[in-house]
Amino acid sequence: MDDFLTLLVRTHKLLQAASDEAMNRHGVRIGQNLILEALWEADGLTPGEVAARARLPITTPTIVNTATRMEAAGLLTRRRDPNDGRLVRLYLTDRARAARQPIQEARRRLEDHATATLTDEERDHLRTALTKIIQRLDADQADSNRG
Amino acid sequence: MDDFLTLLVRTHKLLQAASDEAMNRHGVRIGQNLILEALWEADGLTPGEVAARARLPITTPTIVNTATRMEAAGLLTRRRDPNDGRLVRLYLTDRARAARQPIQEARRRLEDHATATLTDEERDHLRTALTKIIQRLDADQADSNRG
DNA sequence: AGAAGATCGTTAGCTTGCTAATGAGACCGT
């Protein structure tokens, strides 16, 4: 009988691998997804804005490094903000915009596939449990940040 | 309302961070845990054996690289097998053996803490759901490995 | 106006994971 930590890490690893494989077929790596999602919603954000608006906590240096790889892959371009020389704005290329539908579709299908053997009730329970754990651990972090 | 993939990645990230912090207090990093667990059970395994017996799938190069860091940190020593020159055996130091109880205890406490706001029933549901997902995705992998 | 401070992106350097390529050693068949 495995402990919960192990089950969760195992699930995460399998899902990340499957996500990466699915996205690869559209010329995108798993680590680029958060940036794509943010820029699909609002093109021309700065790295700091992407980090702040991403659906998951991510640091600015990670955005910058990933953006560099995406630039090399022809997925986005960097342009200096004309009004504030400190800022750099990230703009998606046509290729990155075209990948939106297929990638979102692929991720939705993966999620459905992974949870296909669960009942609706089990899916609900799963979301509830994960949400509770996140709230609990987030609260700890807030505490430690307050010192 | 977040999708399941996001909830799971978020949970994983928080738990990994908390695990790493807990283990740091005993001079061990999160990535070293799988090797420690394997060698606590059976000291003197080879990198390949550690990879095969670890509680989670992990590749041999990852074992080798992590073992190098652990050697530098004084957690283990490498010794060539006298009967087979290809093999390298990994032996824990006293320090690594002494860390066993506190680390296992810390991980157990973390797991209890993270799931403290769940009912027993919710915990059961969670394990069931994760197990089902793992089985599902493992089956896919087996398929693709068969070609 | 000019210095001090705040706010950016970036770089440096680390850990953890992967796949593919290397090289040393054991084994097997002739």
Place this chain on the structure above:
DNA sequence: ACGGTCTCATTAGCAAGCTAACGATCTTCT
């Protein structure tokens, strides 16, 4: 006995994440 093959650990090189340090630019205060 020795050439080919198989089996190991290791190395090389990449992606993705982090914290800390750096350097450029804005802002603010006197």
